[in-house]
Amino acid sequence: EVQLVESGGGLVQPGGSLRLSCAASGFTFSDHWMNWVRQAPGKGPVWVSHIFGDGRTTNYADSVKGRFTISRDNAKNMLYLQMNSLRVEDTGVYYCVRDTRGPDFWGQGALVTVSS
Amino acid sequence: DVVMTQSPLSLPVTLGQPASMSCRSSQSLVHSDGNTYLNWYQQRPGQSPRRLIYNVSNRDSGVPDRFSGSGSGTDFTLKISEVEAEDVGVYYCMQTTHLPPLTFGQGTRLEIK
Numbered sequence: 001e002v003q004l005v006e007s008g009g010g011l012v013q014p015g016g017s018l019r020l021s022c023a024a025s026g027f028t029f030s031d032h033w034m035n036w037v038r039q040a041p042g043k044g045p046v047w048v049s050h051i052f053g054d055g056r057t058t059n060y061a062d063s064v065k066g067r068f069t070i071s072r073d074n075a076k077n078m079l080y081l082q083m084n085s086l087r088v089e090d091t092g093v094y095y096c097v098r099d100t101r102g103p104d105f106w107g108q109g110a111l112v113t114v115s116s
Numbered sequence: 117d118v119v120m121t122q123s124p125l126s127l128p129v130t131l132g133q134p135a136s137m138s139c140r141s142s143q144s145l146v147h148s149d150g151n152t153y154l155n156w157y158q159q160r161p162g163q164s165p166r167r168l169i170y171n172v173s174n175r176d177s178g179v180p181d182r183f184s185g186s187g188s189g190t191d192f193t194l195k196i197s198e199v200e201a202e203d204v205g206v207y208y209c210m211q212t213t214h215l216p217p218l219t220f221g222q223g224t225r226l227e228i229k
Contacts, residue, residue: 044208044222045159045220047220102167102210103218104170105167106165106166107164109164
């Protein structure tokens with residue numbers, strides 16, 4: 001059974017940092033691109049970043065470029081998102097999403113709240 | 117960036133009746149490899165999104181056959197042949213032909229009349 005379990009969310013002040021983690025199981029992790037997608041309260045999903053299976057290629061949405069860093073550890077079946085210089089508009093549920101012909105399987109999400 | 121526009125934003129449907137929703141892209145979604153990377157997702161209240169359809173018309177495993185996708189180029193449609201109560205939620209289209217970024221539509225909210 002495919003499972004993606006996010007952790008590391010919480011309340012942080014503007015300008016602060018958080019690191020999200022995603023534990024993957026039930027599939028060959030290194031074979032898949034992985035994505036982070038976020039969803040602000042009451043809004044639609046917005047793609048944040050993705051990383052190729054070997055970890056060598058990454059891409060980011062313009063809104064997070066230079067502030068967020070995606071990474072993975074294929075030996076541990078883990079995906080990460082380091083978020084620095086957080087802004088109020090970064091608030092939302094962050095989903096770890098496997099990619100198979102596009103994003104297919106979504107985790108349950110981790111809530112990130114940026115507020116003073 | 118490719119802009120995805122969905123309509124209608126709200127879709128009230130009677131149980132057992134068909135439903136249809138539209139997704140249009142600001143440019144053709146035909147990739148240089150000949151495929152069209154247009155997906156449909158369902159998000160039930162309080163749940164994570166779930167992919168229903170990939171590459172315009174291919175149903176994901178476990179998706180009921182009352183869901184079907186069609187279209188080409190810039191115009192795409194998701195149809196539900198006979199709406200059931202469990203189909204209530206928001207439906208999103210998303211393209212991965214022109215990336216980055218991957219882009220989503222704003223969603224169509226399906227509700228029961």
